[in-house]
Amino acid sequence: MAEKADLRREAGQRTRESLLAAALELIAERGQEGLTLREITVNAGANVAAVSYHFGSLKALCDKAIELALEQYLDAQIESVRSVSPTSTLEELAAAFARPMVRAIAAGGPDLAVMRTVARVGIDPPEGWERLSGKFDQSRQDAIQVMKANLPGVKEPELIFRIRCAAGLLNWLALAPIGRELATKPVKQIERLLTPVVAGAFHGHSDEAEAAQARR
Template sequence: MNTASSTRDRILGAAEQLFAQRGFDGASLRQLTTAAGVNLAAVNYHFGSKEKLVEEVFRRRLDALNADRLAALARLGSDHPATLEEVLAAYIRPALELSHEGNGALFMRVLARAFAEHDDTLRQFLSENYGHVMRQFTAEFARLLPHLGKPELYWRIDLVTGALTHAMSGFGMIQRKGGVSEQAHREQTVQHLIRFAAAGLSHP
């Protein structure tokens, strides 16, 4: 890894940590430069502004997540029409894998901050860059659930996404038991969430 990319990654890692702890407004550039061990010129060189830095913190995680989701969706239906459970797995499993990898859980707290702080600029960024992924999944859900009108479908998808975000945060009542591996616990979570979401989405 060259020095420039190392500095950039160090800034992103420090920013993710600070944003999770203090929120976007609460984390100052002075705190960020201290945590990353860089000067302000380095932040400006790599990102240009705090707003762009926030966007890159999300892009670093969400580009890979949504590429994995779309790849999983594309693999479905090659030999048979995709089922509701299969589409849900393509949506849910990559997200839960992200939340358990590296500092994935930390990023979940950053994501929660984005929703809690009602940052319209950030929401617009997320919509413009990742809205197409949600539209593809929504189209699949609409095909599989023709009995639902658009408003009802959107309500149900929104609630499923909320349940997924909760599961990704790791703050729920169901914690990994001793003797159960991280991978096994994650798969249990995936399967429970798929069954729960399928039941909610397909209900008359």
């Protein structure tokens, strides 16, 4: 009996994960508007009753898929930015900041679906977004420490603005045709093309950049 119960639990977990993966893929492709239970269950190889059993409703399933995508993105962002030190250059920070997106564009599949979902929901944040505010703040503060060392004359609100603009640029790449063009290139080439653009958003006015370089 215990063995059968374990098998049922494993099967239930697989179904739950399949539903989340199917929802994420569809949301990444075209957003939540018009998304139906039937589309998700067909893609997941599950029945409609499984959605009610595991999540309660279509909305709850989509919210959970989005939440997981956001959390996965933030964890990757935090880990990548933490790889640089406070004494790193803005170019080194830009490479780290863009790395999760660069790798997702090159890999495609579920990794890119996560980034496309984050890009879509960033325009209209879902309920529960505030639960992840601590991680958003952490990913931003790690970048700010490097930026302050390079741009001591720029106030923190402006640094935050630049970070948000850089993040918006990366999100746009996940959805725009140019992102599909980049996907045909090796990771190193994508990074070479993208890093100066992100670094430019961090640098801001050229006079500030020159002054910062003169002080280093």
